[in-house]
Amino acid sequence: MAEEKKIKVLTGNEACAEGALAAGMRFYAGYPITPSSEVAEVLAEELPRLGGVFIQMEDEIASMGAIIGASLAGTKAMTATSGPGFSLMQENIGFAAMAEVPCVVVNVMRGGPSTGLPTLPAQADVMQARWGTHGDHAIIVLAPFSVAETFDLTVRAFNLSEQYRTPVILLLDEIIGHVNERVTIVDPGSLEIFNRIVPSDPPDQYKPYRHTESGVPPMIAYGEGYRFHVTGLAHDETGFPTNSAAEIGRMLERHHRKVEQARDHIVQVDPFMMEDAEIGIVAYGSTARSARHAVRLARETGKRVGLLRLKTLWPFADEEIRSYIGQVKSWIVPEMNLGQMAHEVEWALAGSAPVTRLNKVNGDPISPPEIYQIIPG
Amino acid sequence: MFNYESYLRLDKFPLIWCSGCGDGIVLKSMIRAIDKLGLSKDDVCMVSGIGCSSRLTGYVDFNTLHTTHGRALTFATGIKMAKPRLHVIVVTGDGDATAIGGNHYIHAARRNIDITVILFNNFIYGMTGGQVSPCTPKGKRASTAPYGNFENAFNISGLAQAAGASFVARATVYNAVQLEKLIQRAIERKGFSLVEVLSPCPTAYGRRNREGTPVDMILQQKETTVSVAAAEKMSAEELEGKIITGVLTDVERPECREEYQKLIDSFRKEG
Numbered sequence A: 001m002a003e004e005k006k007i008k009v010l011t012g013n014e015a016c017a018e019g020a021l022a023a024g025m026r027f028y029a030g031y032p033i034t035p036s037s038e039v040a041e042v043l044a045e046e047l048p049r050l051g052g053v054f055i056q057m058e059d060e061i062a063s064m065g066a067i068i069g070a071s072l073a074g075t076k077a078m079t080a081t082s083g084p085g086f087s088l089m090q091e092n093i094g095f096a097a098m099a100e101v102p103c104v105v106v107n108v109m110r111g112g113p114s115t116g117l118p119t120l121p122a123q124a125d126v127m128q129a130r131w132g133t134h135g136d137h138a139i140i141v142l143a144p145f146s147v148a149e150t151f152d153l154t155v156r157a158f159n160l161s162e163q164y165r166t167p168v169i170l171l172l173d174e175i176i177g178h179v180n181e182r183v184t185i186v187d188p189g190s191l192e193i194f195n196r197i198v199p200s201d202p203p204d205q206y207k208p209y210r211h212t213e214s215g216v217p218p219m220i221a222y223g224e225g226y227r228f229h230v231t232g233l234a235h236d237e238t239g240f241p242t243n244s245a246a247e248i249g250r251m252l253e254r255h256h257r258k259v260e261q262a263r264d265h266i267v268q269v270d271p272f273m274m275e276d277a278e279i280g281i282v283a284y285g286s287t288a289r290s291a292r293h294a295v296r297l298a299r300e301t302g303k304r305v306g307l308l309r310l311k312t313l314w315p316f317a318d319e320e321i322r323s324y325i326g327q328v329k330s331w332i333v334p335e336m337n338l339g340q341m342a343h344e345v346e347w348a349l350a351g352s353a354p355v356t357r358l359n360k361v362n363g364d365p366i367s368p369p370e371i372y373q374i375i376p377g
Numbered sequence B: 001m002f003n004y005e006s007y008l009r010l011d012k013f014p015l016i017w018c019s020g021c022g023d024g025i026v027l028k029s030m031i032r033a034i035d036k037l038g039l040s041k042d043d044v045c046m047v048s049g050i051g052c053s054s055r056l057t058g059y060v061d062f063n064t065l066h067t068t069h070g071r072a073l074t075f076a077t078g079i080k081m082a083k084p085r086l087h088v089i090v091v092t093g094d095g096d097a098t099a100i101g102g103n104h105y106i107h108a109a110r111r112n113i114d115i116t117v118i119l120f121n122n123f124i125y126g127m128t129g130g131q132v133s134p135c136t137p138k139g140k141r142a143s144t145a146p147y148g149n150f151e152n153a154f155n156i157s158g159l160a161q162a163a164g165a166s167f168v169a170r171a172t173v174y175n176a177v178q179l180e181k182l183i184q185r186a187i188e189r190k191g192f193s194l195v196e197v198l199s200p201c202p203t204a205y206g207r208r209n210r211e212g213t214p215v216d217m218i219l220q221q222k223e224t225t226v227s228v229a230a231a232e233k234m235s236a237e238e239l240e241g242k243i244i245t246g247v248l249t250d251v252e253r254p255e256c257r258e259e260y261q262k263l264i265d266s267f268r269k270e271g
């Protein structure tokens, strides 16, 4: 019999919940907030059926703490929220980064700052996703542009968090979260799933933060006969606090190295009509849908324009953008914020080509004609 | 002589605690209680927040987690819900649990989740040098209450009782034998169990409030506390300024994780 495939019509939020379950997520903690609540609602229904845990916490600080605890206990865990809740999560996202605890945080972006625009889309948390918690830290951030891709990137978010022992942030926006689209649900058995590497050392030799070549220390759960310590304080390989400048430097350097040296695996872009493009658009999330449309319109009039769509926002796709130096003469970066990623694009290009920004922060999505109009030529 | 060593990470000594700090007495009482219960070290998960008292988790040979300020109960909730076979014990200070962590504290008690909380009440923020806490008694001095605290203090145990905890007890380091027994009962009792321990901080609280030597502070606990049994026979005037110690609540109530398990099992039966 041919591989069984199911077609479902889902919203991005529903696809996110389904993707998480397919990835093996069995612990969800969260606090309701528009436009993300459907993620929680689906999981409240599904998780107990699968023997997993759903718990609504008292706030987003608690939600983040609970998923870290669950992950340390050996369960793949996640939470979902939107702007105001994402702000509250920053403290413990920093803990997850420092203590290298795999977990997935979904932020369905809405307009801010503050309570802002609860029901309208934005892409203004891109920098917060990178730098929201205090201190230098490594992080991985993904941004899907369709419902189907939300399923795929949610699975990927779990895989990356398990593989690199780091929190992974999945940035949806209100449009992706709420739009209905067809998704082909593959048999979960056919998905590639990565589970954290467990130590091969016996308990008395286990170092929870061992300096391995990959930069990722093997990880065992609490209650498995390995009694170890986890702290948000700077620590050495054994996990205990240290004041040694050498040890602290070595640890923080490793946190960055484990992501940086894997950047070719982590960073994904989707080039669309870029082969001969002289004008490049860099876009992500729902804005990339409009950008695709604008590229098609412009191609009909003979303009050599293409879209370099970012699936991974952080680490930033600087090398991928630089690979077009010489070919692409100018760039356009449309985004529903005041230029957060345009800045990165400019930085990557270092003045080698001009970058035009197209920004909108009033809750209105950026439409294809708006992008089309500013395509030169 | 009781052998504490097998429960301690002696290579992490010396402790950061000041000499004369009450926290060491609590640590030893906790170890004796766990030993009496015969719990395997592998099955104990100890979670703490931030503060002098919360540093305890670094010194004990269990599965240990030192979290963020006020948030220990949230991490502990995740652990207990994900792996209910673990005995989850939270170590927290009065500021940690009732100021920054106050919301988590009442909600964990409301859920009646099977977590034992050992709350070190020293009436002050010890670690940061003696700032006023929600548990600093009215009139007492702190570095941020140099003219005396003008606010009312929390009744920590009362909060847990009102929120729905199964077990609530108050103890002193003066009566370490009782403290050990109360910790033992708190761990045994299914549901949210609190032992509020009055643990003197001579450095950041005692000195500023002229409470004398560490020994004076411990002896003073004898004068200021009355047992639950004695308090029942005392009038409101007589109880003025006294702190009641002993078991304040001990009831069987549905426990959060077990209730959730019933839900999981109901689907299993459906098949």
Ligand SMILES: Cc1ncc(C[n+]2csc(CCOP(=O)(O)OP(=O)(O)O)c2C)c(N)n1
Residues within 6 Å of the ligand: B050, B051, B052, B053, B054, B069, B092, B093, B094, B095, B096, B097, B120, B122, B124, B125, B126, B127, B128, B133
């Ligand atoms: C978010 C945050 N705010 C403030 C602090 C600083 N801080 C560290 S410990 C502490 C107070 C601890 O007091 P308490 O919980 O009573 O514990 P004790 O030190 O007295 O045992 C504070 C305010 C912090 N670590 N994190």
Ligand code: SF4
Residues within 6 Å of the ligand: B016, B017, B018, B020, B021, B022, B023, B052, B053, B122, B126, B127, B200, B201, B202, B203, B204, B205
């Ligand atoms: S400052 Fe107070 S609470 Fe902290 S260790 Fe010293 S005596 Fe103990």
